[in-house]
Amino acid sequence: MLDKFLYLFLSFMIYSFLGYIIEITNCSIREKKLILNRGFFLGPYLPIYGISCLLMGLFILRYKNDLFTVFVMSAFISTTLEYVTSYTLEKIFKARWWDYTDHRFNIEGRVCLANACLFGIGGIAFVYLLYPFITHLIGLLPLVPFRIVSITLLIIFLTDVILTITTLCQVKISTLKFKSKDVTMELTKIIRNELKSRKIKTNFFVRHMLNAFPKIDIKGTNSLSILKKYAIKKKK
Numbered sequence: 001m002l003d004k005f006l007y008l009f010l011s012f013m014i015y016s017f018l019g020y021i022i023e024i025t026n027c028s029i030r031e032k033k034l035i036l037n038r039g040f041f042l043g044p045y046l047p048i049y050g051i052s053c054l055l056m057g058l059f060i061l062r063y064k065n066d067l068f069t070v071f072v073m074s075a076f077i078s079t080t081l082e083y084v085t086s087y088t089l090e091k092i093f094k095a096r097w098w099d100y101t102d103h104r105f106n107i108e109g110r111v112c113l114a115n116a117c118l119f120g121i122g123g124i125a126f127v128y129l130l131y132p133f134i135t136h137l138i139g140l141l142p143l144v145p146f147r148i149v150s151i152t153l154l155i156i157f158l159t160d161v162i163l164t165i166t167t168l169c170q171v172k173i174s175t176l177k178f179k180s181k182d183v184t185m186e187l188t189k190i191i192r193n194e195l196k197s198r199k200i201k202t203n204f205f206v207r208h209m210l211n212a213f214p215k216i217d218i219k220g221t222n223s224l225s226i227l228k229k230y231a232i233k234k235k236k
Contacts, residue, residue, distance in 0.1 A: 006150035007138065011057075012050035013153050014134055019049020043160050048085055052078045056123055057131060064127050074123020075116040082119075086110040 020039065023046055027035040039046045055077050063069040086098065087110065100106040105113035141149070 003143075003147070006147060006154075008054065009154055010138060010146070010150045011134060012047070012054055013045060013157065014050075014138075015053035015130075016045035016047050016050035018130070019046040019052075020044045022049070041160050041164055043156065045157075048081060052081055052119075053126055053130075055081070056126055060123065060127060061131065067124065070124055070127050071120040074126070075120035078119035078123065079111045079116045082115070083107065083111045 021044075023039070024035050041047070056074055059077065060070055060073050063073065099109045100112040100115070101109035103112035103114055138146070
């Protein structure tokens with residue numbers, strides 16, 4: 001049972017790391033400069049990719065003889081996961097972490113058709129190329145090194161999750177939904193008080209999240225320009 005869990009977790013981490021590589025490559029090409037901060041976790045991994053791959057492995061591999069079904073189900077699973085993630089983050093932290101409203105055929109700006117098609121293509125690559133390769137690669141590891149690597153990564157990941165959740169809870173006060181339409185003054189006051197009281201001690205993590213999601217949007221405001229201003233000031 002333990003080894004099965006460690007196998008799934010190690011697979012999850014590998015897929016999450018590969019997703020991170022895909023994201024920074026895509027963003028670097030689009031922005032025409034090197035982008036290394038993607039996702040609000042400190043480590044080089046994007047769990048949404050790892051979860052998507054595990055779900056595809058669970059539900060789609062059985063249909064690997066039907067290319068069209070693999071494409072459609074991959075697009076559906078990944079797009080659904082992206083929508084749920086966006087919705088959940090917004091409900092918890094009152095902030096929109098990404099927005100596709102400028103893309104055609106989008107749903108509430110959370111997902112869009114273009115990404116769904118890319119997810120479908122990615123699913124095909126996963127089923128026919130990535131999954132067999134990763135399965136073979138992990139199978140080459142002797143039992144003891146496999147356990148050591150898996151448990152070490154698990155400890156690192158859990159530590160990262162704890163730090164990230166702590167930081168997000170600290171930032172949450174700055175992303176509350178206010179009744180008034182213009183909340184600039186109110187939001188600025190809260191941030192200043194937080195910085196003065198040193199409640200936000202992990203300013204590095206805050207800056208990391210701002211760099212990871214430069215277009216993050218707070219409910220009731222247009223951007224995180226206020227947070228960026230004070231995070232940069234604090235850094236100096």
